[in-house]
Amino acid sequence: MFAFTFRQALFLASTLLPTATAACNRSSLLLTVDQFLLGLTMGQAGPLENIADDFVYIENNKPAVIVSGIFNNILKIDFNRTIIDLTTCSTFTEVISSTSFKPFVLGAQIHHHPTDKYNSVYKIDTIVSTTGSWFFNASQTLHYALQEAWPVISPARQDTRQFLQKAADAYLDMWHNKSAIDAVPWGTPCARLEGSVYTGKGRPDDSCKVGIPTNNTQPPNSDRRYVVDEGMGTVSVLCNFEHLGNAPDSHLFRLEGGRLRFVHTITVVGGFGWSVGR
Numbered sequence: 001m002f003a004f005t006f007r008q009a010l011f012l013a014s015t016l017l018p019t020a021t022a023a024c025n026r027s028s029l030l031l032t033v034d035q036f037l038l039g040l041t042m043g044q045a046g047p048l049e050n051i052a053d054d055f056v057y058i059e060n061n062k063p064a065v066i067v068s069g070i071f072n073n074i075l076k077i078d079f080n081r082t083i084i085d086l087t088t089c090s091t092f093t094e095v096i097s098s099t100s101f102k103p104f105v106l107g108a109q110i111h112h113h114p115t116d117k118y119n120s121v122y123k124i125d126t127i128v129s130t131t132g133s134w135f136f137n138a139s140q141t142l143h144y145a146l147q148e149a150w151p152v153i154s155p156a157r158q159d160t161r162q163f164l165q166k167a168a169d170a171y172l173d174m175w176h177n178k179s180a181i182d183a184v185p186w187g188t189p190c191a192r193l194e195g196s197v198y199t200g201k202g203r204p205d206d207s208c209k210v211g212i213p214t215n216n217t218q219p220p221n222s223d224r225r226y227v228v229d230e231g232m233g234t235v236s237v238l239c240n241f242e243h244l245g246n247a248p249d250s251h252l253f254r255l256e257g258g259r260l261r262f263v264h265t266i267t268v269v270g271g272f273g274w275s276v277g278r
């Protein structure tokens with residue numbers, strides 16, 4: 001009886017306050033991702049609809065005019081993977097384009113207004129790497145990305161978004177906090193695809209601890225923006241690698257059964273060697 005009344009109250013609230021309780025529409029989010037990808041293949045942002053009045057475009061951590069950035073290129077998309085966050089009403093899409101005239105590996109968070117009727121898009125936030133970026137080799141990145149399986153995780157085995165985000169934060173804290181190392185839920189096997197460099201050897205004891213920071217008093221990875229998908233066990237974090245000359249960075253973490261399984265990174269820095277910042 002209580003439940004019924006409670007539901008009635010909720011229903012009433014949603015009729016009276018449609019904007020405050022509107023749900024995040026999954027199909028609408030995926031439609032925008034399709035339009036985003038189509039736009040990349042056409043070299044124009046034109047296919048994007050449902051854009052909010054307060055829309056901003058960010059590329060490599062800087063506000064930009066959308067037509068002057070990645071959309072100024074025509075991409076042939078070899079690989080794309082999208083995660084969906086229905087809590088914050090956002091998505092993250094990983095894109096590898098190795099066969100275009102100019103190769104790209106990019107990550108794009110698309111943020112929608114969670115409460116407006118149409119879930120309009122208020123921010124597209126991209127980290128775009130190309131020739132010259134940190135370990136950039138798109139065909140090699142594609143090769144490794146295609147080897148991995150990221151199946152949907154059954155509801156009983158899903159981690160909570162708080163757990164997933166805490167794991168991502170612990171990892172990104174390692175540069176400035178020594179005790180964060182032990183807070184990361186390391187798993188085995190675990191493979192890291194860092195630009196085009198892969199730590200996975202296809203062995204059961206593959207570890208993502210290879211090459212983790214040994215100097216834990218460096219400037220932090222700041223300005224973190226998140227997209228969390230419990231069904232994919234995946235967290236996207238875009239941030240600023242302060243210790244690498246403020247390099248724009250994307251980290252994608254996949255966990256399975258509470259343990260880190262895959263890490264994909266895109267870091268936009270040119271002219272630095274492997275040892276810098278590590």
Ligand SMILES: *[C@@H]1O[C@H](CO)[C@@H](O)[C@H](O)[C@H]1NC(C)=O
Pocket residue numbers: 025026027028031
């Ligand atoms: C969700 O979005 C899709 C695609 O834009 C649209 O067709 C559908 O009507 C929306 N559903 C609701 C409940 O608003």
Ligand SMILES: *[C@@H]1O[C@H](CO)[C@@H](O)[C@H](O)[C@H]1NC(C)=O
Pocket residue numbers: 037038077078079080081
């Ligand atoms: C994105 O990937 C899916 C398979 O995961 C594929 O069906 C789709 O065609 C791809 N989209 C583009 C624009 O390449």
Ligand SMILES: *[C@@H]1O[C@H](CO)[C@@H](O)[C@H](O)[C@H]1NC(C)=O
Pocket residue numbers: 137138139140
């Ligand atoms: C990228 O990697 C592939 C495969 O390892 C290699 O054949 C190719 O020469 C590399 N390209 C560049 C530009 O280094």
Ligand SMILES: *[C@@H]1O[C@H](CO)[C@@H](O)[C@H](O)[C@H]1NC(C)=O
Pocket residue numbers: 170173177178179180183
């Ligand atoms: C360092 O990381 C640990 C483990 O995540 C956390 O408990 C602690 O609060 C962090 N310290 C600082 C100064 O951020």
Ligand SMILES: *[C@@H]1O[C@H](CO)[C@@H](O)[C@H](O)[C@H]1NC(C)=O
Pocket residue numbers: 215216217218219
């Ligand atoms: C660690 O990083 C800090 C900040 O960049 C630097 O001052 C310090 O010299 C580094 N320590 C070592 C041992 O490299």
